[in-house]
Amino acid sequence: MKVSGYQMFWLISISSLIVFSFLPMHLAVEQARQDGWISILLGGMIMLAATWITLRVCMQNKDKTLVGFVNDLLGTVLGKIVVVFYFLLWFTQMATIVRGMAEFQNLVMLHNTPMVLILLCMLFLVAYAVYRGGIIAVSRCAEIIGPLFVLLLYVQLFLNPQDMDVKRVLPIYADSGWLAILTGTLHSFNYMVDPSIVLMLFFFAENKRTASRAIMWGTAVAMLWGVLATLVLVFVTGPRIAAELVVPVYSLTKFVSILNFVQNIDAFYIPFWLFGAFIKLSVGLFILSYGISEWTGFKNWRLIAWLAAVACLAFVLFSAHRIELSNTLKNAYLIGLVYPALYIVLPLILWMLGSLRRRRKTTNAA
Amino acid sequence: MIRFLLRTSVLMLLAGAASGCTDFIEPNQLAFVMGTAVDHADDGEIEVSHQIVIPTQKSGPFGGSGDSDSFVVMSAKGKNVFEAIHKVQKKMTRRLMPSHRQLIAISEQYFQKDDVSTLFDKLNRDPANNLRDITVLVKGDLAKNFLLLDHPMEHLSSIATGKEMEINGMNRFSTRQFIIDSLSEGTRPLVPVLQIEQVKVRSKETGPIAALSGFAALNKKLKIAGFLNDAEGAGAVWMSGKGTFHAITLPWKNGKDTLSFRLTHLRRRIDSADDHDPQRIVLTVMAQAYLLENTTSLDLSETHYMLEVQKYMNDKIREDLQLTMDKVQEWGSDVFGIGEYLHRSSPYWWKSQKDDWDHKFKALDVTVRSNVQLRSVGASGTSFN
Numbered sequence: 001m002k003v004s005g006y007q008m009f010w011l012i013s014i015s016s017l018i019v020f021s022f023l024p025m026h027l028a029v030e031q032a033r034q035d036g037w038i039s040i041l042l043g044g045m046i047m048l049a050a051t052w053i054t055l056r057v058c059m060q061n062k063d064k065t066l067v068g069f070v071n072d073l074l075g076t077v078l079g080k081i082v083v084v085f086y087f088l089l090w091f092t093q094m095a096t097i098v099r100g101m102a103e104f105q106n107l108v109m110l111h112n113t114p115m116v117l118i119l120l121c122m123l124f125l126v127a128y129a130v131y132r133g134g135i136i137a138v139s140r141c142a143e144i145i146g147p148l149f150v151l152l153l154y155v156q157l158f159l160n161p162q163d164m165d166v167k168r169v170l171p172i173y174a175d176s177g178w179l180a181i182l183t184g185t186l187h188s189f190n191y192m193v194d195p196s197i198v199l200m201l202f203f204f205a206e207n208k209r210t211a212s213r214a215i216m217w218g219t220a221v222a223m224l225w226g227v228l229a230t231l232v233l234v235f236v237t238g239p240r241i242a243a244e245l246v247v248p249v250y251s252l253t254k255f256v257s258i259l260n261f262v263q264n265i266d267a268f269y270i271p272f273w274l275f276g277a278f279i280k281l282s283v284g285l286f287i288l289s290y291g292i293s294e295w296t297g298f299k300n301w302r303l304i305a306w307l308a309a310v311a312c313l314a315f316v317l318f319s320a321h322r323i324e325l326s327n328t329l330k331n332a333y334l335i336g337l338v339y340p341a342l343y344i345v346l347p348l349i350l351w352m353l354g355s356l357r358r359r360r361k362t363t364n365a366a
Numbered sequence: 367m368i369r370f371l372l373r374t375s376v377l378m379l380l381a382g383a384a385s386g387c388t389d390f391i392e393p394n395q396l397a398f399v400m401g402t403a404v405d406h407a408d409d410g411e412i413e414v415s416h417q418i419v420i421p422t423q424k425s426g427p428f429g430g431s432g433d434s435d436s437f438v439v440m441s442a443k444g445k446n447v448f449e450a451i452h453k454v455q456k457k458m459t460r461r462l463m464p465s466h467r468q469l470i471a472i473s474e475q476y477f478q479k480d481d482v483s484t485l486f487d488k489l490n491r492d493p494a495n496n497l498r499d500i501t502v503l504v505k506g507d508l509a510k511n512f513l514l515l516d517h518p519m520e521h522l523s524s525i526a527t528g529k530e531m532e533i534n535g536m537n538r539f540s541t542r543q544f545i546i547d548s549l550s551e552g553t554r555p556l557v558p559v560l561q562i563e564q565v566k567v568r569s570k571e572t573g574p575i576a577a578l579s580g581f582a583a584l585n586k587k588l589k590i591a592g593f594l595n596d597a598e599g600a601g602a603v604w605m606s607g608k609g610t611f612h613a614i615t616l617p618w619k620n621g622k623d624t625l626s627f628r629l630t631h632l633r634r635r636i637d638s639a640d641d642h643d644p645q646r647i648v649l650t651v652m653a654q655a656y657l658l659e660n661t662t663s664l665d666l667s668e669t670h671y672m673l674e675v676q677k678y679m680n681d682k683i684r685e686d687l688q689l690t691m692d693k694v695q696e697w698g699s700d701v702f703g704i705g706e707y708l709h710r711s712s713p714y715w716w717k718s719q720k721d722d723w724d725h726k727f728k729a730l731d732v733t734v735r736s737n738v739q740l741r742s743v744g745a746s747g748t749s750f751n
Contacts (some may be wrong), residue, residue, distance in 0.1 A: 108493050124376075163542070167710060174713030237542070240549035244490065255542065257498050264465055264496070 005210030007139035010146030012218030016193035018280040021249045024188035031184035033239035035176045037230040043189030044223035051195040054347045058202035060354040066199040067294040073353045094284040099316045126281045127309035138282040145275045157232045159256045164235040190339035200287035397460035401469045401524025403509035406476045407443045414450035415441030417513040436521040447488040467499045468528040473509040482588040497542035518567045535610035552705025583699040591699035601690045606702045626659035636707040646731045654741040666743040676740040684736040698724040
C-alpha cells in the first residue's frame with residue numbers, strides 16, 4: 001500500500017480542515033474575542049512545529065510505522081504502553097468527529113431521525129472503504145474530494161463582502177491582553193490539526209521527501225484557512241456574536257446573501273463537510289486498525305477495522321447519554337497534559353532518542 | 367444467494383436512512399414565514415405573529431384573485447419566543463419555515479414595556495433563523511396590525527417594506543447589524559420606524575399603508591431614547607455610516623428658490639480633534655452631489671457659481687446635521703458609533719470610560735463637518751425660467 005505525495009497533501013489538509021472548522025475557532029474567540037485570530041495563529045505555529053518534529057521522527061524511521069519504531073526506541077514494554085495512548089487518542093478523536101457530525105445533522109436538518117441511523121450510515125461507509133481498499137481507497141477518495149472541499153471552504157470566506165467591516169477586529173490586543181490570547185491558544189491549539197496521524201501514515205508514503213513536503217503544505221493550508229476564517233468571522237459578526245457562535249463556520253454560510261438571490265447556501269456546504277468528515281474518519285479508522293494489528297500481531301487488520309467501527313458506534317451511543325462524557329473539550333488535563341504530551345513531548349523524545357542512537361551508531365562504526 | 371440477499375437488505379436499509387425519510391417534508395408541507403411581529407401581551411407574555419404566504423393563492427402582480435388572499439397572519443401568546451411560535455405551529459397544517467423571512471417588526475409598546483434583548487437568544491441559537499432579515503419598529507400601533515395590512519403594489523406588507531428599504535439604499539439594518547450594535551459597548555442601534563398611514567391609492571379607495579417614517583435611537587437598555595423624523599433620520603443614518611445614497615432639497619439664499627441634490631457614495635469619518643483629546647470629536651460626512659433641480663437663476667455652467675453652490679450646500683448640510691447631532695446627543699444615545707471609534711483609537715482610555723457611556727456621550731463635544739463634492743450640475747446649465 002503506497003500513497004503518493006499529492007494524495008498525502010489532500011489527506012492531511014482535509015483531516016486538518018475538518019477538525020479546524022469544527023472546534024478551535026469557537027474555543028479561541030470565546031476567550032480572546034476579536035484577538036482570537038492571534039490565538040489561532042500562535043496555535044497554528046505550535047502545531048506546524050509539532051508536525052515538523054513528527055516528520056523528523058518519521059524520517060529517522062522510514063521503514064516502520066509508529067508501532068514498530070517506538071518498540072525500537074523505548075523498548076518493548078514501554079513502547080507498547082505509549083502506543084496504547086495514541087490508539088485511545090485516535091479512537092476518541094473519531095468518536096468526537098462522528099458524534100459532532102450526527103448531532104449537527106440532528107440539530108440542523110434531521111430533527112426526528114434517530115442518531116443511530118446517521119451514525120450507522122457514516123460508520124458503515126467508512127468501515128467499508130477501509131475494508132475494501134485500505135489507505136489506497138481512502139487516499140484516492142481524498143484526491144477527488146480534497147480539491148472541491150478545500151476550495152469551497154476558502155471560497156466561503158469571501159462570499160460575505162457586503163457584511164464585512166474590517167474595523168471590527170480593532171482594537172488589537174488592548175481589549176484582551178496576553179492572558180486571554182494565550183488562554184485562547186491553550187484551549188484551541190490541540191484541536192487544530194492532528195500531527196500524530198503522520199506517525200502512522202508516513203510509512204505508506206511512496207517518496208518520503210515529497211511526502212514530508214506535502215504534509216507540511218497540507219498543514220499550512222489548514223492553518224492559513226483557520227486564521228482567515230477567524231478574521232472573517234470577526235469582520236462579519238463582531239467579537240461579541242462571534243464569541244457566542246458554537247458552529248461559526250456554519251453560521252457564516254447562513255449569513256451569505258449575494259444580490260439578495262443566493263441565500264441559504266448552508267444546504268450546499270453540509271454535504272461537502274460530510275465528505276470531508278468521511279475522509280477524516282477513514283484515515284483515523286485505518287491507522288487505528290492497522291496499528292492495532294501490528295501491536296497485537298493479529299494480521300487481519302480488515303477485521304479489526306470492522307470491530308473498531310462497531311466499538312466507536314457503541315462508545316458514541318453510550319457517551320451520548322452522558323453529557324459529562326461528551327463535553328470534555330475544555331478539560332484541563334486533556335488540553336494541558338494529555339494532548340501536548342502526545343503531539344509534542346513524545347515526538348520530541350523519540351526524535352532525541354533517534355538522533356542519539358544514530359550518533360552512537362556512527363561513532364561505533366568509526 | 368445468501369450473500370446477495372444480505373447485501374440487498376443492507377442497501378435497502380441504507381437507502382431509507384440516507385435519504386432522510388424520517389424527516390421527509392415536501393415543499394407543499396411547508397409554510398413560508400415572510401414576516402414576524404412581536405407585541406407586548408399582558409401577564410409578562412409576548413405575542414408573536416407570523417405572516418405566512420399561501421402559495422396556492424399567490425398569483426402574479428397582474429390579474430389573479432387579488433392581494434388579500436395571498437397570505438395569512440397567525441399569532442399566539444407565550445412566555446418566550448419559542449413557546450409562542452410553537453403555539454402558532456400547533457394551529458398550522460404545515461411546518462413553519464422561517465429561513466426566508468424578510469422582516470421582524472417589533473411594536474413601540476414592546477420596546478417600552480419589555481426587554482428586547484431577550485428576543486436575540488432564539489434568533490441566534492436556533493439554526494432555522496437567518497439574521498439577514500430587517501428589524502423595524504412599528505410606531506403607534508401593534509406590530510401585528512402591520513402584518514395584517516395589504517399593500518397596493520406587493521403581495522405582502524413585509525416584502526413591501528423590505529423592498530422599500532432596499533430601493534432607497536437602506537440595506538444595513540439587518541437583524542445581525544441590530545444585534546451587533548446592541549451588544550457593542552460603543553454603539554447604540556438605530557432602528558427604522560414604520561407608521562401606518564391612510565393613503566388614497568385609487569380614486570375610490572383609501573387604505574392604510576405602512577410607510578417608513580424615520581428612525582428610533584435606542585439606549586443601552588434598548589429602550590427608545592427618541593424618534594427622528596424622516597429628514598433627521600436620513601442625516602443620522604449618514605452620520606452613523608450606514609447610508610448609501612440620499613436626496614436633499616435646500617432653500618437658496620433668497621429664501622424663495624430651491625436646489626435639489628442627489629447624494630451618492632455617502633461616507634463618514636470620525637476623528638479626534640487636533641490635540642487628540644478624546645473628549646472632542648470631529649465627525650466629517652462625505653458624499654458626491656449631483657444637482658437635479660434648480661429653480662434659482664444661477665447659471666451653473668459657470669465655475670464660480672458651482673463653487674458658490676458647493677460651499678453653500680456644505681454649510682447647509684453641516685448646520686442641519688449638527689442640529690440632528692445635538693438632538694441625539696441630548697438623548698444620550700450614541701447611534702453614530704463614536705464610542706466604538708474611541709474604543710478602537712484609544713482602547714485604554716476607553717476602558718475607564720465605557721461604563722455609563724450613554725451619560726458620558728451627552729457631555730461629548732462633537733463637531734460635524736461636511737465635505738460634499740459637487741460632481742455634476744445635471745444635463746442643463748441655467749434654469750429654464
